Amino acid sequence: MSQTETTGKPKGRFKRVLLKVSGEALMGAQPYGIDMETADRIAGEVSAAVAAGYEMCLVIGGGNIFRGLSAAAKGMDRAAADYMGMLATIMNALAMQTALERQGVSTRVQSAIPMTTVCEPYIRRRAIRHMEKGRVVIFAAGTGNPFFTTDTAAALRAAEMGCDALFKGTGVDGVYDSDPRTNPDAERFETLDYMDVLARDLKVMDASAVTLMRDNQIPIVVFNIRETGRLAQVLDGEGVCTVVGG
Secondary structure (H helix, E strand, O other): OOOOOOOOOOOOOOOEEEEEEOHHHHOOOOOOOOOHHHHHHHHHHHHHHHHOOOEEEEEEOOOOOOOHHHHHHOOOOHHHHHHHHHHHHHHHHHHHHHHHHHOOOOEEEEEOOOOOOOOEEOOHHHHHHHHHOOOEEEEEOOOOOOOOOHHHHHHHHHHHOOOOEEEEEEOOOOEEOOOOOOOOOOOEEOEEOHHHHHHOOOOOOOHHHHHHHHHOOOOEEEEEOOOOOHHHHHHOOOOOOEEEOO
């Protein structure tokens, strides 16, 4: 299978980007699990970004398979529940790797929990080298520690990789002052400061992730991953989104 070829310098102001995708985004219309048609569509968006010259890495949640917090709330040991959630992210990462390689994109999965029979262990310098060679790297198993969300893992990996931005793909086209799916009068923000997000408790990412992005001056770009072509538009500086700290 051939490697997707780049076409030169990317149009947007970001070159190396971490894309955070929720596990729920992979469900499509299903109530749970992985819908491979949806995975293929998202892979197509990432493939187009690589072809345009962007260096891409991904973190995928595990909520479509297992939610550690929900299980802990029902009495399961929190650490054990979080480890189960990390295993769910590895399953999603392998599914996305398959979808990307069907697009001709060379992809590597790196896990914070060593699982050498199915993927690489997380090694920072190796991951950077993969991206420099045009490969997509998917970071799985969160930070490798319980009590941390995949949002925090995404922020950590974005900082470690020296990313220019963290793109968070959601089901809405930015950050609102309330849920636009239940409040038709919800206001969407074009830009926000990190402290605005923390002080107003806006549901962008958890507080530790936002703080880590603030400390490293990495913008958070929130956009609708469910709309075909939106990732390319936002990367090129043209799509509808909310930029935090940009």
